[in-house]
Amino acid sequence: MINKKHLRIVFSVILSDAGEATRALEIAEGVTTFCPQGYEVDIIFLSTGSRFEQKVISNGFKIYKCLPSLSGISFHHDLKTTQTNLIGNVTLVSELLNGEIKAFKELKPDIVIHGFYPIASIARRMIDKPILGICYLPIPLQEDIFGTTLMKDIPDMIRPLTYLPLGLRKKIIKSIPKSLKLKAPIFKQSNIIKALKGFEWTQKPIRNLFDMLIADFTIINDFEEFYKDDILPDNYKIVGPLYAPTLNSSEVDKNILNIFNSENKRLKIFCTLGSSGKKQYLLEVIKALTQGVGKEWDAVILAPPSVCPMNEAMSCSGNSSNIYITDSFVPAFLVNSLADVVISHGGQGTLQTAVASGTPIVGFAMQPEQQINLDNIVMRGGAIRIPIHKWNANNIQSAIKNIIKEPSYKENIKILKKILESTEGKKKSALSIWEYILKNLK
Incomplete structure (x- = not known):
């Protein structure tokens, strides 16, 4: 032996x-x-x-x-x-x-x-x-990389500069000395x-x-x-990339399958802000999906206790029939695959799961790492990032509408999906x- x-x-x-x-x-x-x-x-x-x-x-x-x-x-x-x-x-x-x-x-x-x-x-x-x-x-x-090439856009925390056009913001971030960053x-x-x-x-x-x-x-x-x-x-x-794929479709909540029914031709949206999202940002998503054009879409929204109590999320929704809110675990890969658009906070696992399912993303970042995660996908045409202080129902709806009308978002996210699969x-x-x-x- x-x-x-x-x-x-x-x-x-x-x-x-x-x-x-x-x-x-x-x-x-x-x-x-x-x-x-x-x-x-x-x-x-x-x-x-x-x-x-x-x-x-x-x-x-x-x-x-x-x-x-x-x-x-x-x-x-x-x-x-x-x-x-x-x-x-x-x-x-x-x-x-x-x-x-x-x-x-x-x-x-x-x-x-x-x-x-x-x-x-x-x-x-x-x-x-x-x-x-x-x-x-x-x-x-790593210090040298973060100080030079890692940030592609002005950090959201420098609020006044985020109102500038994207092209100008990119030039500014490149020009800022590493020592200052x-x-x-x-x-x-x-x-x-x-x-x-x-x-x-x-x-x-x-x-x-x-x-x-x-x-x-x-x-x-x-x-x-x-x-x-x-x-x-x-x-x-x-x-x-490293994410946790889920293979057992029987784990999907029947309420989710009812909302994301394959015979239902309405736009399907999955919102997941991970465990680092905050209540005010989730409530803006709920407003976006239960008011105005949002009523024409169907959505599944995760409201984990660490982000928002279920009773507050339900109260904000007004019990709208076009959305299903849950605080339970869901098999993220499978649910992402059933959606047309994913709304995310920019966490790496959430984004990579969306990429693995070939689903375009609308997101915001809670901190610089999440902004980098999102901007990497934005630069490859698979996502729209909204600066955190502009994260409101109207802007969320506008971003979703842009993804719907422009097929390139879906095409580009599928390119990333193929790279991930290899x-x-x-x-x-x-x-x-x-x-x-x-x-x-x-």
Whole structure:
């Protein structure tokens, strides 16, 4: 009998965020499926509280309850996020770092895999013997690239400039010096910087978000062609889109099938703002789909508790018969495939699922990463992005009407769909991770 080498891999992600949880599970399954001969893996997910814990367990992985204990309703609620800080106060940063360090000391992992979660990256470097760190990100959050080519349009947070024509906005963003772009408060993450003063940190000083997310190896779960003009560091690798396809049509709610009946020739719209959307933006969608021309369309609208209470969503809808609102899980890929247009907040998983189903997108961005996600598809003619402060019922209706009357949106999204289908993002993610582990784990 051959003795196998045992590896313990800890996933530390913002498990209360649907996109982060989904991508982490896909990667964990890939790492298990493509585990090389002679190795066995023990995969553990850290959690401060999440409605996705049961999903982790049902997929065959373990949960380690990490301090502090939070509600798990949504990462906005738990982390008290602000416009410029992922974690809303210094005390909470310290508690999260202490909980993470305690978990790493107890579990003694060989590898830590984390997503967009600075706490994990920093904590693994605070252990006496730093743990090998692998990061997965939706876009290349690397200082040089972000400061030069990554942003294609003026960030929504610079509100006055977003009223300028698109062509002029693109010229302006190109002309802004890298040093000035990187001074944006969102990259400073001041609460984390302040909290670190209470810890012993002997390594290279942490200046900004890019330093906070540093890993030994980083994979990018996006289309390679979006970054063909960018030069990535040697320890970055673009491995393709990563989303969770659903294959069982019996999982689709009968109410959804009634709205999205194939014999129904009315326009069909699917609205999903993920777990990071906010109530006021969802309510504008409901208004757009229940007033004026919106009454001529049929829609399915997700209203998860983290975004908007069902009673408020229903009250806004006036019980309109042309829409169905649900706070239950839906098989996103299948429902996307039944729709003619998807309304999204710009989360990577949501957008890639829409692309996989060949469905054009109308969206807005809650933060710069989501704006980049959307703009990459906009530039390829498969989506319309509305600046967040212009996100209202009238503009949503106008964008939907533009997609209906212009066939190129559907044609262009199908081109991206073919590229996605030729890319095995889950497999490439897992094989890239294993290749790095085998070469670098001593």
